[in-house]
Amino acid sequence: MSPRKKSIVKRAHDTKKVHCSWSACEKLMVIYYFEHIQKVRETARRFDIEPKQVHDWLKKKQELLNAALYVLTLNRDRQA
Numbered sequence: 241m242s243p244r245k246k247s248i249v250k251r252a253h254d255t256k257k258v259h260c261s262w263s264a265c266e267k268l269m270v271i272y273y274f275e276h277i278q279k280v281r282e283t284a285r286r287f288d289i290e291p292k293q294v295h296d297w298l299k300k301k302q303e304l305l306n307a308a309l310y311v312l313t314l315n316r317d318r319q320a
Contacts, residue, residue, distance in 0.1 A: 265309040267297045274298065 262270075274283040274294055284291040297304065303314050 261312045263309065264304045264307045264311045264314075267304050268301075268309075270294065271297055271301055271304070 270283060270287050270289070271294075273286065274280065277283065280291045280294050283294050300314065307314055
């Protein structure tokens with residue numbers, strides 16, 4: 241008798257990508273945390289976001305400061 245070959249079941253990996261909306265207040269909180277520690281990667285890890293998001297929010301800091309704190313989008317052309 242020959243040894244049986246274990247059947248390998250290939251399964252797709254579930255990636256849990258969740259789309260989150262951040263308010264202007266929350267984005268400013270991330271920016272102030274970054275300004276305190278001066279490390280983009282560590283800031284991104286702390287808030288479970290991509291480093292690119294930190295960079296983008298840093299570029300838009302002045303707009304975020306001028307926006308109402310509960311606003312989720314800075315896009316002025318679109319109306320809810």
